[in-house]
Amino acid sequence: MLQSIGGLTIAIFGAAFAAILSGMGSSKGVGIVGQAAAGVITEDPSKFGKVLILQILPGTQGLYGFLAAFLIMNNMSPDMTVMQGLGYFAAGLPIAVTGFYSALWQARVAASGCSVVAKNPDQSGKAIIFAAMVETYAVLALLITILLIGKVA
Amino acid sequence: MKKRNVFKRKRDIDYTYAVARVRANEHSLLTAQDVEQLILAEDYNAVMRRLSDAGWGEFDGTTDYASYLENYFAKTWDLLNEIMDDIHELDFLLIKNDAQNLKGALKGIVSQHDTEGLYSKSTVYDTKAIVAAVEEREFDELPEFMIEPAKEAYEVLTSTANGQLADAIIDKATLEEISKLGKAAKNSKLTERMVATANIKAAVRCAKTNKTREFMERSLSECDTLSKEKLIETALEGPEAVLTYLESTNYKEAVEKIKESTSAFEKWCDDILMECVMEAKYTAFGIAPLIAYYIARDAEIKTVRIILSAKINNLSTDLIRERVRTLYV
Numbered sequence: 001m002l003q004s005i006g007g008l009t010i011a012i013f014g015a016a017f018a019a020i021l022s023g024m025g026s027s028k029g030v031g032i033v034g035q036a037a038a039g040v041i042t043e044d045p046s047k048f049g050k051v052l053i054l055q056i057l058p059g060t061q062g063l064y065g066f067l068a069a070f071l072i073m074n075n076m077s078p079d080m081t082v083m084q085g086l087g088y089f090a091a092g093l094p095i096a097v098t099g100f101y102s103a104l105w106q107a108r109v110a111a112s113g114c115s116v117v118a119k120n121p122d123q124s125g126k127a128i129i130f131a132a133m134v135e136t137y138a139v140l141a142l143l144i145t146i147l148l149i150g151k152v153a
Numbered sequence: 154m155k156k157r158n159v160f161k162r163k164r165d166i167d168y169t170y171a172v173a174r175v176r177a178n179e180h181s182l183l184t185a186q187d188v189e190q191l192i193l194a195e196d197y198n199a200v201m202r203r204l205s206d207a208g209w210g211e212f213d214g215t216t217d218y219a220s221y222l223e224n225y226f227a228k229t230w231d232l233l234n235e236i237m238d239d240i241h242e243l244d245f246l247l248i249k250n251d252a253q254n255l256k257g258a259l260k261g262i263v264s265q266h267d268t269e270g271l272y273s274k275s276t277v278y279d280t281k282a283i284v285a286a287v288e289e290r291e292f293d294e295l296p297e298f299m300i301e302p303a304k305e306a307y308e309v310l311t312s313t314a315n316g317q318l319a320d321a322i323i324d325k326a327t328l329e330e331i332s333k334l335g336k337a338a339k340n341s342k343l344t345e346r347m348v349a350t351a352n353i354k355a356a357v358r359c360a361k362t363n364k365t366r367e368f369m370e371r372s373l374s375e376c377d378t379l380s381k382e383k384l385i386e387t388a389l390e391g392p393e394a395v396l397t398y399l400e401s402t403n404y405k406e407a408v409e410k411i412k413e414s415t416s417a418f419e420k421w422c423d424d425i426l427m428e429c430v431m432e433a434k435y436t437a438f439g440i441a442p443l444i445a446y447y448i449a450r451d452a453e454i455k456t457v458r459i460i461l462s463a464k465i466n467n468l469s470t471d472l473i474r475e476r477v478r479t480l481y482v
Contacts, residue, residue: 032166032169035166035169035170035173036169036170036172036173036437037173038170038173039169039170039171039172039173039174039176039177039236040173040174040176040177042174042177043174043177043178044177108166108437108438111166111169111173111437111438112437112438114173114176115172115173115176115437118173118176118177118179118180119176119177119179119180
C-alpha cells in the first residue's frame with residue numbers, strides 16, 4: 001500500500017505533521033499566555049514589555065516546526081523511495097510531538113509567570129527562566145529532527 | 154423564579170485572564186504591616202484617612218463606616234462580575250445576602266415597616282423580585298430553596314411573632330443550599346467549613362439560651378463533618394456538653410476559642426475559611442484564586458470594621474490585635 005502512496009507523499013506528511021502539531025501547540029500556548037498577559041496589563045499597562053516576553057516563549061515551537069518542515073521540503077524529490085519518505089516522516093515526529101506538548105506546558109509556566117509579574121514585577125526575570133526551562137526539550141527535539149533529516153538525506 | 158444551570162464544568166485555563174486580573178489586584182490588599190499601622194493610628198479619623206490614602210474611597214468625615222465599607226466591598230464583586238464568564242459559580246459565597254434580604258422582607262411585611270434601603274446590594278437573585286414575591290405572599294415565585302422556608306418563616310412570624318425562629322429556619326435552608334452549591338462546584342471543603350462553623354455557633358447559642366429540641370431541629374442543618382443529632386442532644390444538656398462533643402470532631406480547636414470569648418471564636422471561624430483558601434496563592438489556574446480573593450477581601454473588610462469600631466469605642470490596641478482576622482497576603 002505504501003508503494004502506491006509513494007515516498008514523496010509520505011515525506012510531505014512528515015513535513016506537514018511537524019508544522020501542524022508544533023503550530024497547534026504554539027498557537028494554543030501563545031493564546032493562553034495572551035489571556036494572562038491581557039489580565040495583567042488591564043490593571044497595569046506598564047508591564048506590557050515583561051508579559052510580552054512570556055507570551056512569546058511558547059511561540060518558538062511553531063517556529064521550530066516550520067524550520068523542520070522547511071528542511072524536509074528542501075530534501076524532497078519526486079523519485080524518493082518509500083523508505084526515504086518514511087525516514088523523513090519519522091524525522092519530523094520529534095519536533096511535531098515534543099513541540100506540541102512543550103508549547104502547552106510552557107504556556108502554563110509562562111501564564112503562572114504573568115502572576116509573578118503582576119505581584120512582584122522585580123522578580124519577572126525568574127519567571128522567564130522557569131518558562132525558558134521547558135524550551136530545552138523543544139530545542140533538543142528540533143536538534144534530533146535536524147540530525148535525522150541529515151541522516152536520511 | 155427561574156433556576157440557573159450554574160455548574161457547567163470548565164477547564165482550569167478558562168480562568169487564566171480572570172486569575173491574572175485578580176493577582177494584579179491582590180497588590181491593593183492590606184498587609185499585616187498596613188493593619189498594624191491602622192491599629193496604631195491615633196483615632197477613627199486617622200484610620201479613615203489612611204484608608205482613603207490607600208484608595209478605599211474619599212473620606213468625607215462621615216462616621217457611617219458601614220456604607221463606606223460596603224461601597225468598597227462592592228468593587229470586589231464588580232471586578233469578579235466583570236472578569237468571570239459565569240459569576241454564578243460564586244453563588245455559594247453570596248447567597249447568604251439573599252437570605253438576609255428575604256428575612257428583611259418577611260419582617261417588613263409582618264411589622265409593616267418600610268425596609269427599603271436595608272437590603273444588601275450584592276446578591277445572587279434580584280432583590281426587587283424577592284421583596285415583591287414576599288409582599289404579594291407569592292412565595293412560589295421565590296428561588297426554589299427559599300420557597301418552603303419562606304412559607305414556614307411567614308407562618309411562624311404571623312402566628313407566634315418569633316423572629317428568632319423565623320431567622321433560624323431561613324438560615325438553615327441557606328446553609329443547606331450553600332452546601333449543595335459547594336458540592337456541585339467541587340468546593341465542598343470550603344462550604345463544609347462554612348456550614349459546620351455556622352452549626353457550631355447555632356448549637357452553642359441554643360445551649361446557652363436553653364432552646365427546645367424543636368427549635369434546634371429547625372435551625373441546625375445537616376453537614377458531613379458534624380452530627381446534627383449529637384449537636385442537638387449535647388446542646389440540650391448544656392454548653393459544656395457541646396464542647397465535649399466538639400473535642401471528638403475535626404473542630405476541637407473551636408473549643409478553646411469558645412471558652413476564650415465569642416470574638417475569639419468568630420475570628421477562628423473566619424480564619425479557618427482563610428486557611429482553606431490560602432493555597433490558592435500558589436495556584437495560577439482555575440477558580441480557586443478567585444474564591445480566595447473574595448474571602449480575602451471579606452476578611453480585610455471585617456478587620457477594618459473591627460478597627461474602626463474599636464477606635465470609636467476607644468478600645469486598646471491589644472484588644473484590637475486579638476480580633477483582627479488572618480490576612481491573605
